[in-house]
Amino acid sequence: MGAKGEINLRLILVSGKTKDFVFDVDSSADQVVQYVFDHWPPEWQEEKVKSASLLKLIYHGRFLHGSLPLKTLDLPVGKTTVLHLVTRENLPTNTPSGMYQLFIF
Numbered sequence: 001m002g003a004k005g006e007i008n009l010r011l012i013l014v015s016g017k018t019k020d021f022v023f024d025v026d027s028s029a030d031q032v033v034q035y036v037f038d039h040w041p042p043e044w045q046e047e048k049v050k051s052a053s054l055l056k057l058i059y060h061g062r063f064l065h066g067s068l069p070l071k072t073l074d075l076p077v078g079k080t081t082v083l084h085l086v087t088r089e090n091l092p093t094n095t096p097s098g099m100y101q102l103f104i105f
Contacts (some may be wrong), residue, residue, distance in 0.1 A: 007070050008080040011036065011057075013047055014087075020080065025071040029057050029064035036085065049087050058084040 005025045009032070012018050019041045023032055037052035049055060057064040059073060064083075075081045 005077065007075045007077060010080050010082045011085040012082060013044060013085055015047060017044055017047070019044065023070060025069070025075075025077065027070050028067045029070075030066050032070070033057060033085075047087075054088045056086050056088065058086060 006022050007025055007027075008020060008022050010018055010020050021032075021036065023035070027035075033055045034052045037049075037055060040048050059081075064073075
C-alpha cells in the first residue's frame, strides 16, 4: 500500500468511542469491516460482536455495502474521513405500530 493510495478512516461506534485506521483506496466496505473485526481495538472490547457480518459502515447517512470500493466515495486521500461503525443490533427496527425507529448518532 503506497501512501498515494491510502485513506485514513476514523471509525465511531454508537458509544462514541473512536479509532483511526488506514486503508488502500481499492479496499471494499466488506474488507474494511473484516479488517476492523479481525483487529478489534482492545479499548472497544466491551462492544465486540461475534461476526464481521454484524458490522455496517455508515458514511453521510448511507450504509456502505459489500464490494463497494472506498475510491468510489471520492474520499480525500491522505486526510481523515469519519465513518460510523454500527452493529445490526443498532440498525433501525420495525416497531409494533409499523413505523421505523431510527437511531441517532
